[in-house]
Amino acid sequence: MRHVLxxxxxxxxxxxxxxxxxxxxxxxxxxxxxxxMAGVLAxxxxxxxxLDLMLANEDGFDLMRGxxxxxxxxxxxxxxxxxxxxxxxxxLELGADDYMVxxxxxxxLLARVRAVLRRSQAPKPNSSKNLRRLRYRLAxxxxxxxxxxxxxxxxxxxxxxAGEFNLLTAFLRSPQRILSREQLLAASRVHSEExxxxxxxxxxxxxxxxxxxxxxxxxxxxxxxGVGYKFSAEVEML
Numbered sequence: 284m285r286h287v288l289x290x291x292x293x294x295x296x297x298x299x300x301x302x303x304x305x306x307x308x309x310x311x312x313x314x315x316x317x318x319x320m321a322g323v324l325a326x327x328x329x330x331x332x333x334l335d336l337m338l339a340n341e342d343g344f345d346l347m348r349g350x351x352x353x354x355x356x357x358x359x360x361x362x363x364x365x366x367x368x369x370x371x372x373x374x375l376e377l378g379a380d381d382y383m384v385x386x387x388x389x390x391x392l393l394a395r396v397r398a399v400l401r402r403s404q405a406p407k408p409n410s411s412k413n414l415r416r417l418r419y420r421l422a423x424x425x426x427x428x429x430x431x432x433x434x435x436x437x438x439x440x441x442x443x444x445a446g447e448f449n450l451l452t453a454f455l456r457s458p459q460r461i462l463s464r465e466q467l468l469a470a471s472r473v474h475s476e477e478x479x480x481x482x483x484x485x486x487x488x489x490x491x492x493x494x495x496x497x498x499x500x501x502x503x504x505x506x507x508x509g510v511g512y513k514f515s516a517e518v519e520m521l
Contacts, residue, residue, distance in 0.1 A: 284310040285400055286328060290320045290346070291335040291361065296385075300333065303389045304396070317346050324356075331400055333392075335361040336374060347377040357403040357445050359395055361385055375485045378444045403445045418521040419455045421514075422503060424494065425521075426451065433493070441493050450486050454504065454514035463511040487512060 287309050289300050297313040304311045312323050316338065323329065332350070336343030343360070350358060357380040362370050371382050380399045383392060417428040423436030431448055433441045443451065450467060467483045491498040505513045 284308055285330040286310045286312065287331050287333060287396065288320065288323055288329045289313045289333045290316070290338075291333075292316065292339045293335070296335070299389070300392065303393070307393055309396075317341050317349075320346065329356050331396060331403070332356055332358045333361065333396075334358055334379075336370065337361075337363050344373060344377060347374060347379060350378065355442050355444070357399045359383060359392075359399060361387075372482075372485055375446075375482055376489065380445050399445065402449060420519040420521055421455065421458075422516040426455065428452070443493070444489075446486050447490055447493075450483075451490060454512075455518050458514050458516065458518040461507045461511050461513045467512065 287304055289297055289311060291297050291300075291313070292315045294315070297315070301311045301313050312327075312329075314320050314323060320332075320334075334343060334346060334350075336347070338346075347358065347360065350356065358378065360374045360379040360382045361384075362374070362382060363385045374382060380402070381395050383395060419426045419428070425434040426432075427434075431443065433443055433451075435441055453462065453467060464483045467486075487504060488498070491501050491504055494503050495501045503514060503516050505515045507513055
């Protein structure tokens with residue numbers, strides 16, 4: 284059973300999500316604040332976190348920032364303002380894998396939970412041929428597809444969110460080719476409901492900050508104005 288941690292200060296919301304996900308064969312833990320969330324994460328493995336950004340006594344964005352620094356568990360953030368795009372963009376920048384706006388339907392929540400969990404699973408090789416194609420080398424960087432580990436030229440490991448990993452993989456499979464925003468959106472699968480084309484730009488920004496020497500003057504991920512983006516470096520498959 285996959286373990287989902289729900290962080291929300293509204294006990295009625297926690298109970299509804301808890302009961303619904305358990306009825307669909309998920310193990311669920313529910314907490315009301317950051318310290319309790321940290322306690323669960325320290326005590327047992329968690330496969331996904333559903334995090335309300337509008338907690339009564341804490342800043343959900345601070346919790347998101349802390350999660351990104353110490354964990355690669357995927358996060359679905361809950362927001363209370365349908366038209367507040369700034370909150371959604373900020374949450375995605377901090378590493379959220381998806382978002383939902385309250386009030387939301389439980390069937391949609393279940394679908395998003397399953398989708399994020401599918402995307403967060405590491406690729407599973409099924410043949411010796413695939414085993415030989417599980418590593419990429421790019422401008423001194425190495426990406427291990429089996430472990431999802433990105434290693435810098437200096438040997439440091441850089442964490443990638445599920446969306447960043449999928450997006451980088453799309454670039455590495457089509458190096459030196461222009462990919463449209465639609466292609467990259469489908470590859471990263473950040474969101475599928477509202478027209479959220481800007482989410483691709485946010486993912487690109489985050490990747491540049493991790494890969495580029497100077498993210499304001501990118502040399503690896505180039506912008507092709509009005510068309511899309513191109514990964515300009517040579518890519519080797521190891």
